[in-house]
Amino acid sequence: MVGSREESRRRTTAAILAAARTAIAQHGAAGLSMRAIARDVGLVSSAVYRYFPTRDALLTTMIIESYGNLAGALAAASEEAADWRAPGRALRDWARSVPHEFQLIYGTPIPGYRAPPETIPAAAAVVAPFLAVAGGATPAAFSGSMIEAQLQPLADDLPGANPAGVAAVVTELAALVGFVGLELAGHFVGVAEPGDALYEAMLERQVGSLGLA
Amino acid sequence: MVGSREESRRRTTAAILAAARTAIAQHGAAGLSMRAIARDVGLVSSAVYRYFPTRDALLTTMIIESYGNLAGALAAASEEAADWRAPGRALRDWARSVPHEFQLIYGTPIPGYRAPPETIPAAAAVVAPFLAVAGGATPAAFSGSMIEAQLQPLADDLPGANPAGVAAVVTELAALVGFVGLELAGHFVGVAEPGDALYEAMLERQVGSLGLA
DNA sequence: TGTACATCAGTGAACGCGCGTTCACTGATGTAC
């Protein structure tokens, strides 16, 4: 049967990735174990190496996939409403639905792991929906010459964007990531839980700061 | 010699904590190993248990110490200038000087570790300097009834504070933590590195949003 | 001051467990003639 080998490879690869996601949810990315994955999938530990040559290669695939999943969720939300709030809400929703994937890409770096260059475009795809809606903003606080010098080359590559807008988008996205990260880690327990209202207020503040109101 | 036993206990405890800090800098908090610490300090592995009954107890002590170190740095900065920017800058400076301590308290939660209640006041001490300077703000975006209901009890305990101000401070602090966390993780490489100008612009934006200009 | 006793820091062996990666191999699937 032509293609059965190919098909089975696809299935096993998917099973390994699924097992790996379950594993990091329980033991963190640093505790990801090739042997535990093999056990889960029903393979002998060495067989996993037919699919991923090292543990780090498996991590890289997972990271790129997670960036892609998030970017997809954001793009879908942006399509429904050309608004800063739409991808903003989608970011938090996605993070809460797969918290370990969020931590994998935005959490503490994994000791001993160096992200290869392939992860860069995947990471950039997350920023794109936010830049599309606010890259052209000109908020006063970000209009310094230092920032212009740093971000002009990046803004030149984005139609309709300018350095101050890119700078503002980057910091506001960092703000959202910070909020969600602290919320997932339980820092808001006893302070503002659930964080829904606070997050909405933050989005409102951002819309104002970016001059999108 | 009276007190020599006490003194040696203090020294060994400090040596263990110092070795533990070095260890998490290299292998992350999840990889903290009692045996590695023992080796570093020059003890047999079981001896460490005379000082910390479990690995989790050691982690708790480290976490509380790190909150304390950060809170101290922020309070010192706030004393020199009663300004939002002073503790803001001190937060980033501290994080960059001891990145693993920052990740220990604000990074991805350590799998299998549950922070005990003793860590709560230590964590709160970090927020205090920011609340002191901006807890009385009344930014429009945070003046919803939902937020008021959630944060009124907390604001009541803080002289001069109001719910909208507390809400704004919490989200703006989350924004700073988010920025610094992403910067430490290398997410700004090739985008805005060094992040000095961007961080200053963000502080400027915050001062404006909080109505402290 | 001197002696008997209690405290406790540190030892070393052991328990039962985990890991990433390599290697020579078997046997099924796929391909070329």
Add this chain to the structure above:
DNA sequence: TGTACATCAGTGAACGCGCGTTCACTGATGTAC
């Protein structure tokens, strides 16, 4: 269509290493009389 050969998924054993925690113990330090 049938046969010879190549590919490659999966095996099982091995390498050399790590871990947290418990326990009975030795011997030095500190205390009470």
